[in-house]
Amino acid sequence: MASLYLVPNVLAEGDWQSVMPATVFSVLTSTKFYIVENIRTARRFMKQVNREIDIDSCTFYEINKHTRPQDLPRFLKPLEQGNDVAVISEAGCPGVADPGADVVRLAHQKELKVVPIVGPSSILLALMASGLNGQNFAFRGYLPVKPNERSRELANLERKIKASGQTQIFIETPYRNNHMVEEILRSCAPSTLLCIAANITGENEFIATKTVQQWKGKVPDLHKQPVIFLLG
Structure with a gap:
């Protein structure tokens, strides 16, 4: 067949x-x-x-x-x-x-x-490496582009995390990655966990999970890189 x-x-x-x-x-x-x-x-x-x-x-x-x-x-x-x-x-x-x-x-x-056929999924690989909840998670795709709408959506994702412990996974257009991180650090609570997973399986793979507070002033340049973001 x-x-x-x-x-x-x-x-x-x-x-x-x-x-x-x-x-x-x-x-x-x-x-x-x-x-x-x-x-x-x-x-x-x-x-x-x-x-x-x-x-x-x-x-x-x-x-x-x-x-x-x-x-x-x-x-x-x-x-x-x-x-x-x-x-x-x-x-x-x-x-x-x-x-x-x-x-x-x-x-x-x-x-x-x-x-x-079995193959690499950046979503699952990032979740595996994040240390965040792999029993209950959701992939949100792209968040809104407009700053006010994006900020409201981040607040909504934080409410889901607090209510059920559900890991929230999303992506961004590569040239807007840095803006996304800036918005996360500005909008989310200092204790919220953020995993940044960039260039997964690549030579310059970067995966790290820290609190929003710990990330401030220490975020690498993510411009035009394939990145998965996870909040928990």
């Missing part, structure tokens, strides 16, 4: 084999149909895994914020015709904080086989 494979991508530059299983090699080598966020970066990742892949013989469908819902059934036609299809994330695991979930949902509706 043909499968919709959910293929993870690396989080940082380096040897893909250090963070993913050999299954990735076999799937990318044998599959001819791909659903990806960005064709150029997907092709580069495939060549990194196996230089012998004939990229020009592969068919790519892009799924991103510009993709219309009515386009998704066409992406799954090869699967319905008995061909394996692979979904490749831009970074990390497909369907987690990326648009891949939409096509996976449709595959289930069509009763097609979905196969997730």
Whole structure:
């Protein structure tokens, strides 16, 4: 039976084999149909895994914020015709904080086989390394951009932490990371724990958990770096 494979991508530059299983090699080598966020970066990742892949013989469908819902059934036609299809994330695991979930949902509706492949998730790796509550946590995606709205949302997250001990996880556009940290240090209580996890699995990986008070004056420059923030 043909499968919709959910293929993870690396989080940082380096040897893909250090963070993913050999299954990735076999799937990318044998599959001819791909659903990806960005064709150029997907092709580069495939060549990194196996230089012998004939990229020009592969068919790519892009799924991103510009993709219309009515386009998704066409992406799954090869699967319905008995061909394996692979979904490749831009970074990390497909369907987690990326648009891949939409096509996976449709595959289930069509009763097609979905196969997730083990790979790095910056959200889970950051949670593992944070020392914060891993029994009860929530991923919030992006917080509001406007300062007043963001400040109110941070206060709301602190209330959830106090009420249930639930770890709050969120991300920010890389060029706004420093502004996010400034807002956290300004808005949150001195005793609130903040974990900053940057460049996970990369050469310059940085992960540290301190109270808001302890972070003041000691935050590294996070501009244009991939960062996960956790509050607890």
